[in-house]
Amino acid sequence: xxxxxPFLLALAIGPSAWQLASAQDYVGYVEQLAAQAGQxxxxxxxxxxxxxRQQTGDWSTPDQQVLAYLDAMSRQQNPGFYxxxxxxxxxxxxxxxxxxxxxxxxxxxxxxxxxxxxxxQYQGQQDYVREGIWERSRYTDxxxxxxxxxxxxxxxxxxxxxxxxxxDDYGQYQHYDAYGWQTEMEEYD
Numbered sequence: 001x002x003x004x005x006p007f008l009l010a011l012a013i014g015p016s017a018w019q020l021a022s023a024q025d026y027v028g029y030v031e032q033l034a035a036q037a038g039q040x041x042x043x044x045x046x047x048x049x050x051x052x053r054q055q056t057g058d059w060s061t062p063d064q065q066v067l068a069y070l071d072a073m074s075r076q077q078n079p080g081f082y083x084x085x086x087x088x089x090x091x092x093x094x095x096x097x098x099x100x101x102x103x104x105x106x107x108x109x110x111x112x113x114x115x116x117x118x119x120x121q122y123q124g125q126q127d128y129v130r131e132g133i134w135e136r137s138r139y140t141d142x143x144x145x146x147x148x149x150x151x152x153x154x155x156x157x158x159x160x161x162x163x164x165x166x167x168d169d170y171g172q173y174q175h176y177d178a179y180g181w182q183t184e185m186e187e188y189d
Contacts, residue, residue: 138188139165141175145188148173 049066053059058066075082130136135150146159153169164176165185173185 139173139175139185140188141183141185146175146185 045067048070049063052066052070061069130138130147131150136147137150139146139148144159144161146165148157148165148167149155150171151167153167153171155167157165157167159165159175162178166174166176168174175183175185177183
């Protein structure tokens with residue numbers, strides 16, 4: 001059964017029937033109503049086929065072909081009804097599409113917010129370990145980022161690329177590349 005049928009059936013039966021449905025078995029109740037509606041539709045289809053056969057005397061055409069013929073005749077005789085029905089179905093599908101898009105946008109926003117918070121927590125933990133436990137900070141010379149200790153001034157450190165960093169008396173690092181060029185480093189966030 002299509003997931004749309006119980007919903008449409010529920011809309012058709014009205015609010016008084018909703019009050020009869022128990023809150024604990026709502027899905028079972030809707031499925032029961034859908035099964036009853038399906039049985040009634042099948043009974044009406046059989047009655048229409050029987051009436052067609054009695055009026056035409058055609059007892060050899062398969063039931064499916066008779067139903068297709070009756071459907072085509074109904075559409076031909078009632079074009080306004082079927083046009084209106086088609087427009088209502090399209091409007092309903094558009095409404096459902098908008099609802100799904102809105103729900104997905106809300107879920108995407110919640111997910112992105114969660115990921116942003118997780119990234120901030122991760123970065124905070126990384127900063128705590130680096131700065132609080134290992135007593136190091138990240139510095140940049142504009143080209144690369146280095147993780148350097150926050151110890152006493154005057155210390156010399158060698159970078160992974162063969163360059164040298166020296167911390168002056170004020171705690172400011174100076175970067176000397178492999179060719180001896182000096183650059184003042186800045187803290188990197």
